Amino acid sequence: MLIYEKGKRMLPIGPLMIEHRLIERVVKLMESECLRCKTERKADPLFIDAVVDFFRTYADRTHHGKEEDILFRKLAEKELSPEHEKTMNELIEEHKIGRKTVGELHDAKERYVKGESGAVDDIVACLDKLTAFYPAHIETEDEHFFLPAMDYFTAEEQAEMLRESEEFDANMIHAKYDGVVAELEAESR
Ligand SMILES: [Fe+2]
Ligand SMILES: [Fe+2]
Numbered sequence: 001m002l003i004y005e006k007g008k009r010m011l012p013i014g015p016l017m018i019e020h021r022l023i024e025r026v027v028k029l030m031e032s033e034c035l036r037c038k039t040e041r042k043a044d045p046l047f048i049d050a051v052v053d054f055f056r057t058y059a060d061r062t063h064h065g066k067e068e069d070i071l072f073r074k075l076a077e078k079e080l081s082p083e084h085e086k087t088m089n090e091l092i093e094e095h096k097i098g099r100k101t102v103g104e105l106h107d108a109k110e111r112y113v114k115g116e117s118g119a120v121d122d123i124v125a126c127l128d129k130l131t132a133f134y135p136a137h138i139e140t141e142d143e144h145f146f147l148p149a150m151d152y153f154t155a156e157e158q159a160e161m162l163r164e165s166e167e168f169d170a171n172m173i174h175a176k177y178d179g180v181v182a183e184l185e186a187e188s189r
Contacts, residue, residue: 012161012165013146013147013149014162015066015165016067016146017142017146019063020138020142023134023138024134024135024138026054030051031131033082033127034128035076036118037124037127041120042120043111045113048109052102052105052109055098055130057176059098060099060102061175062172064098066165066169068092069168070164070168071161073177074153074161075088075149075152084148089097090140091145094133094137095146098134098137101126101129102130105126105127108122108125108126109123165187
């Protein structure tokens with residue numbers, strides 16, 4: 001994984017590529033769970049809750065958040081090659097698909113808990129979609145987009161992006177638990 005510039009500084013894509021490895025580990029767990037759901041025709045609502053929280057908080061808000069709000073935003077200010085512009089737009093569209101599918105997985109789990117027949121099939125369909133989609137999305141970023149994207153930036157711009165990424169991450173834990181407390185308060189009313 002080439003995330004350091006010639007053995008020195010970490011590139012701003014470094015944290016993103018490290019985060020991809022954690023997302024891949026969750027995808028592996030989802031693949032096994034999906035297989036089990038298909039054979040046993042039973043879902044595990046607690047597993048789905050954990051997956052939904054992981055995708056919403058980590059994969060989407062924290063990881064896609066840094067991609068879209070820092071890297072892609074700064075790339076949009078550059079004169080991109082048509083190929084890179086096309087790839088970036090496709091990646092943004094894929095983030096939307098990921099977000100929507102995670103929402104559908106959450107809804108299917110709610111219906112499953114209420115005993116709705118067919119909900120297990122919807123859970124399987126969402127798990128299938130997410131486990132097929134994420135590895136391909138990550139491969140595009142890791143193998144075909146992130147490193148060439150670095151060529152649009154000076155060393156100073158890259159260092160600034162890395163600094164912004166660290167700040168983004170530092171704020172995330174507070175945003176997450178502000179949300180959790182607000183939800184608990186709403187439920188207690
Ligand atoms: Fe992405
Ligand atoms: Fe990514």
